[in-house]
Amino acid sequence: MRILVDTNILVSGLVAKGACFEILEDLVYTHTPLYTSHIIKECEDVLFNKLQFSPPTVNVLLAVIKNHYHKGLSATKAVNVCRDPEDNQVLADAQLNKVDFILTGDKDLLSLGTFEGIPIISPGEYWKI
Numbered sequence: 001m002r003i004l005v006d007t008n009i010l011v012s013g014l015v016a017k018g019a020c021f022e023i024l025e026d027l028v029y030t031h032t033p034l035y036t037s038h039i040i041k042e043c044e045d046v047l048f049n050k051l052q053f054s055p056p057t058v059n060v061l062l063a064v065i066k067n068h069y070h071k072g073l074s075a076t077k078a079v080n081v082c083r084d085p086e087d088n089q090v091l092a093d094a095q096l097n098k099v100d101f102i103l104t105g106d107k108d109l110l111s112l113g114t115f116e117g118i119p120i121i122s123p124g125e126y127w128k129i
Contacts, residue, residue: 001101001129003032003102003103004035004036005027005033005069005103006102006104008105008106009105011051014043014047014061019123020105023126033070034071034097034099035065036071036072036074036093037074039093040065075089077092078092079092082112084108087109091116095115099118102118102120102121103122105122
């Protein structure tokens, strides 16, 4: 399955051992995990600005994703479904890349349940599929 992995799952999995780390690892072996330029930029911002990792550390962490996941296309046509424009970009990217589902911990996205037929699932739901 083609799975678009949202920023919060990537960051959680990169910086802490736990459920998100296990999912990131499992995705590599069992599915086709995708990231987009938008998601990588968000990860970079969180890792550098919010978590205050050094630029070299941020580069190493992002290289893990870039080396093991597939780069999806970034949508140029916006959707207007969520209050957060960043979430709207994730939805547009998911649609453009024809993913089977979006994996996220974002409550705004999860509250949608689906977008244009694409299920939006939490880490806990991932293990059920």
